[in-house]
Amino acid sequence: xMALSRTTLFGGVLLLxxxxxxxxxxxxxxxxxxxxxxxxxxxxxxxxxxxxxSGPSGYVSLATVAFFGIGAYTVxxxxxxxxxxxxxxxxxxxxxxxALLVGLSTxxxxxxxxxxxxxxxxxxxxxxxxxxxxxxxxSVGRYVFLDITQEQIVWQLTAVLALLFIVGWLIERSRVGxxxxxxxxxxxxxxxxxxxxxxxKVLVFSLSAAFMALVGAIVAPRWTYLDPxxxxxxxxxxxxxxxxxxxxxxxxxxxxLGVIPMVLLFEYLSTHFPHLFSVLLGVTFLAIxxxxxxxxxxxxxxxxQRYRKRFPGKRGGENAGAKARQGGAL
Amino acid sequence: MAFLDALxxxxxLGGMYALVAMGLTLQYGVARIMxxxxxxxxxxxxxxxxxxxxxxxxxxxLALVLVVPVAFGANWLIYQIMLHPLVKRxxxxxxxxxNSILATFGLLFVIQGLVLLLFGSNYFSYTYISNVFIxxxxxxxxxRLLAVAVAVVLGTALYLLLMxxxxxxxxxxxxxxxxxxxxxxIDVRAASAMAFxxxxxxxxxxxxxxxxFTTFNASMGVVFxxxxxxxxxxxxxxxxxxxLAAGLILGLVESFVAVYVAPGLTLAATFALFLxxxxxxxxxxxxxxxx
Numbered sequence: 001x002m003a004l005s006r007t008t009l010f011g012g013v014l015l016l017x018x019x020x021x022x023x024x025x026x027x028x029x030x031x032x033x034x035x036x037x038x039x040x041x042x043x044x045x046x047x048x049x050x051x052x053x054s055g056p057s058g059y060v061s062l063a064t065v066a067f068f069g070i071g072a073y074t075v076x077x078x079x080x081x082x083x084x085x086x087x088x089x090x091x092x093x094x095x096x097x098x099a100l101l102v103g104l105s106t107x108x109x110x111x112x113x114x115x116x117x118x119x120x121x122x123x124x125x126x127x128x129x130x131x132x133x134x135x136x137x138x139s140v141g142r143y144v145f146l147d148i149t150q151e152q153i154v155w156q157l158t159a160v161l162a163l164l165f166i167v168g169w170l171i172e173r174s175r176v177g178x179x180x181x182x183x184x185x186x187x188x189x190x191x192x193x194x195x196x197x198x199x200x201k202v203l204v205f206s207l208s209a210a211f212m213a214l215v216g217a218i219v220a221p222r223w224t225y226l227d228p229x230x231x232x233x234x235x236x237x238x239x240x241x242x243x244x245x246x247x248x249x250x251x252x253x254x255x256x257l258g259v260i261p262m263v264l265l266f267e268y269l270s271t272h273f274p275h276l277f278s279v280l281l282g283v284t285f286l287a288i289x290x291x292x293x294x295x296x297x298x299x300x301x302x303x304x305q306r307y308r309k310r311f312p313g314k315r316g317g318e319n320a321g322a323k324a325r326q327g328g329a330l
Numbered sequence: 331m332a333f334l335d336a337l338x339x340x341x342x343l344g345g346m347y348a349l350v351a352m353g354l355t356l357q358y359g360v361a362r363i364m365x366x367x368x369x370x371x372x373x374x375x376x377x378x379x380x381x382x383x384x385x386x387x388x389x390x391x392l393a394l395v396l397v398v399p400v401a402f403g404a405n406w407l408i409y410q411i412m413l414h415p416l417v418k419r420x421x422x423x424x425x426x427x428x429n430s431i432l433a434t435f436g437l438l439f440v441i442q443g444l445v446l447l448l449f450g451s452n453y454f455s456y457t458y459i460s461n462v463f464i465x466x467x468x469x470x471x472x473x474r475l476l477a478v479a480v481a482v483v484l485g486t487a488l489y490l491l492l493m494x495x496x497x498x499x500x501x502x503x504x505x506x507x508x509x510x511x512x513x514x515x516i517d518v519r520a521a522s523a524m525a526f527x528x529x530x531x532x533x534x535x536x537x538x539x540x541x542x543f544t545t546f547n548a549s550m551g552v553v554f555x556x557x558x559x560x561x562x563x564x565x566x567x568x569x570x571x572x573x574l575a576a577g578l579i580l581g582l583v584e585s586f587v588a589v590y591v592a593p594g595l596t597l598a599a600t601f602a603l604f605l606x607x608x609x610x611x612x613x614x615x616x617x618x619x620x621x
Contacts, residue, residue, distance in 0.1 A: 060428060105609060112364050112427045113608060116559050123556070124601045131594035234552070238435070245432070278446060282439025289432045290415070 011253070015165055022158040026151040034150040038222065040263050041157035042215055045164055046236070047244040047255035049211040052168045053204045055249035056177065058184040062237045063102075063118035066125050067095040067209040069231035071216025073129065076142040076226045084148075088217050095213030096206045103202035119237075126232035133228065141227040148221040156218045164211050168252045171204065180204055239266070242281075246288050248295025257296040334468045336589040337582070342474045344581020346540060349481040350554060351561035351573040352488060353532030359568020360505040360525035362423060363413055363430045367438035368533055368558055369551030374441060375401060375537025376546050377449055383456050390458050394480070394538050398531045405530025409523045412437070417522070438551070445548040455545040477539040484535055488528075489570055501525050505568040533558075560604045579603070 025037055046064055054061050074091035082090070106117050134140050171177045179200045182190040190197055216231070223230060239262070247258025265284065269277050292299060350372065357365050378397050382388040388396070416433055420426035461472035492498035503511040504521045512518050540546070540554075561580055565572025580600060587599040 058424075058428075060431065105605065112431065113563060115364075115431055116556075116563065117605070117608070120556055120560075120601050120604070124598055127594065127597045131592065131598075135592070135594065275447060276443065278439050278443030280443075282436045282441075282443060285436030285439060286433060289429070289436060293419075293429075 011169070015162060019158055019162050022154060026154055031150065034154060036263070036267065037154050038150065038157065038219065039267070040259065041154065041161055042219055043240065043243055043263055044256055044259045045157065045161050045215045046212055046240045047247065047259050048161070048164055048168065048252070049208040049215075050240050051244045051247075051249040051255045052164075052171065052211075052252075053180075053208040054244070055251075055254070056181040056184045057201060057204070059201070059205075060115045060241070061118045061205075062115060062234075062241065063121045063209075064212055064237040064240045065232055065234055066118075066122040067099065067212035068216035068236055069122070069125065069129075069228070070095045070098060071213030071218075072220040072223075072226060072231040073216075074213070075146070075217045075220035076144050076231075079144055079146050079220070084146075088214060091213045091217035092210040096210040099206035099209035100202060103205045104198070119234075122232055122234060122237060126228045129232070130228040141225055144221055144224055144226055146221040150222070153218055153222060157215070160211065160214050160218065165252065167207070171207075172252055176200055176204065242285055242288065246292065246295055248297025248299075250295075251297040251301075254295055254297035257300075332589055336585045338465060338468050338470050340582035340585030341578065342470070342478050342581070343585055344578035345478040345481050346536065346577075347557055347561055347581050348574045348577025349485060349539070350533065350536045351558045351565070351577055352485060352570060353529035353536070354558040355529075355562045355565065355568055355570065355573045356501075356525045356532070357529035358562055360501050361409065361413075361522040361529070362417075362426055362508070363409070363434070363526060364427050365434045365529075366431055366555060367434040367441055367551075369554030369556075370438050370441040370445070371401065371405070371530060371533045371551075372537035372540065372554045373546060373548065373551040374445055375534035376541035377445055377454070377548075379538040379541045380454050380456055383458065390538055390542050391480075394535055397534050397538055401534030402527045402531035406523055406527035408437075408530075409526040413526070414519065414523075417519075438555075442548060442551060449548055451548055453545045453547045456541070458542050471543060473542045477542055480539055481536070484532065485570070485574065488532070492570065497521075497524070557600070560600060564604060564607045
């Protein structure tokens with residue numbers, strides 16, 4: 001119990017430091033620094049939200065960009081008509097509802113069926129939006145002219161990330177989080193233990209979708225021009241997946257450990273090797289799958305575990321590393 | 331008239347989908363590898379056929395004889411070197427699926443990146459035969475018809491191979507239960523590698539055939555992977571006849587939606603259909619219950 005509260009306290013202090021750091025950041029860095037910060041925060045939220053559902057449950061979702069795009073399009077359509085706060089709330093609400101509908105019908109699909117469906121869902125939404133915009137609305141693209149600065153985007157994203165960590169932490173500790181991990185280990189057992197598996201899965205899935213939509217909505221003003229191939233770019237889903245897996249999806253802070261090196265790597269690759277970007281991305285991905293199968297978080301906890309085994313009695317109890325290592329594919 | 335056009339178009343399209351999916355149903359049904367880089371192999375073969383035709387003046391049918399064995403060998407090596415360690419590492423089928431998805435996902439980017447590097451991101455096409463047949467007043471391109479004919483030959487050969495020969499029977503046994511197949515004296519690793527390589531050969535063949543009548547570019551592989559996956563899952567993994575039926579249904583639906591509803595909604599129709607089949611029969615039209 002002591003160790004737990006100490007870790008919690010440590011996490012809280014770290015979170016607070018991060019929030020203050022990002023809140024003060026615009027005063028110290030220029031435009032490039034800000035855009036890097038936006039990239040980092042954007043992927044941090046997306047990957048953490050992805051892992052909040054997919055990590056414990058084992059349902060690998062490739063629909064990240066579907067919800068991200070829904071958020072961005074909400075801003076493109078309604079951004080000038082409604083106050084900003086209402087637009088953000090609406091974006092999250094729409095994504096929540098879409099995820100609810102999709103989840104109710106597809107979360108009974110297990111394993112690969114779910115991966116494929118979520119992969120296709122983003123494409124499906126993109127096609128429908130594309131079709132609607134070009135035949136009904138008149139033009140494929142839309143302009144987003146909103147008076148929102150880069151600094152404001154950084155602040156908003158920081159607030160959302162902090163909120164996500166608090167929500168994720170609460171879920172992890174709650175019965176919902178426990179039920180979700182149980183579903184990931186063995187769905188049949190969970191069912192027999194009286195877990196309402198559909199409710200739990202759909203609830204957390206929709207919640208993570210709402211966060212993804214918030215990110216899409218907040219960063220939309222950055223683009224000024226928006227069309228379905230930008231807002232629903234499938235690469236975003238893939239990058240989020242890679243980052244979350246590299247970091248380790250079974251811990252709340254795991255994805256963050258993957259986001260930091262990957263954002264830097266993507267930035268480096270796309271400026272220095274634009275032609276080789278795709279090849280190097282693939283090689284990185286393969287390296288992660290083969291060399292770091294449990295992510296950086298699993299690696300670190302494995303070391304901690306070994307350290308504790310060699311010097312027992314310092315801090316006993318939690319077998320976090322072993323759990324992270326043996327617990328499922330993610 | 332529009333009806334007959336849509337019907338013929340749908341049948342040829344569906345025949346191609348069925349062929350494209352047959353390789354994947356082998357890879358997924360027998361070798362248990364969910365190969366997300368499947369479509370990239372198709373595109374790579376299409377580019378190989380394009381290069382052979384334009385630069386070396388080798389016609390696509392001859393290209394088939396060159397490209398397919400190369401693809402077969404490459405896929406055999408990929409299974410033995412890259413994928414077998416994953417099979418060993420995974421404790422159950424679900425874990426292997428996730429692991430193979432992740433690994434082939436990396437492979438997808440590598441192959442796509444190489445094709446992009448070699449050919450750029452432009453659209454390519456070439457004309458091999460430009461004749462058009464008229465069937466009951468509806469035009470149908472000769473190259474399409476030829477592609478479907480070759481597809482039928484390949485499909486029949488594969489069916490006979492699986493149903494009438496001993497190695498084919500071994501593959502089917504592994505598809506039903508790898509562990510029990512091992513008890514019956516079947517080398518599961520060799521059979522899986524064979525199935526994966528056969529699937530790779532088939533997808534290369536369909537790539538060459540598709541290249542005869544469509545325009546393609548380096549980033550189109552994902553589209554074919556999606557279609558193949560939908561067909562395989564709809565038909566039931568490992569079922570050749572299921573893949574054939576699902577492929578034809580998919581081709582017909584797309585063709586009729588394009589003609590009678592809106593061309594922009596074909597993909598939406600595909601997914602709606604896919605979802606309906608999955609909701610009614612989660613193991614596919616011909617899949618075993620609880621498989």
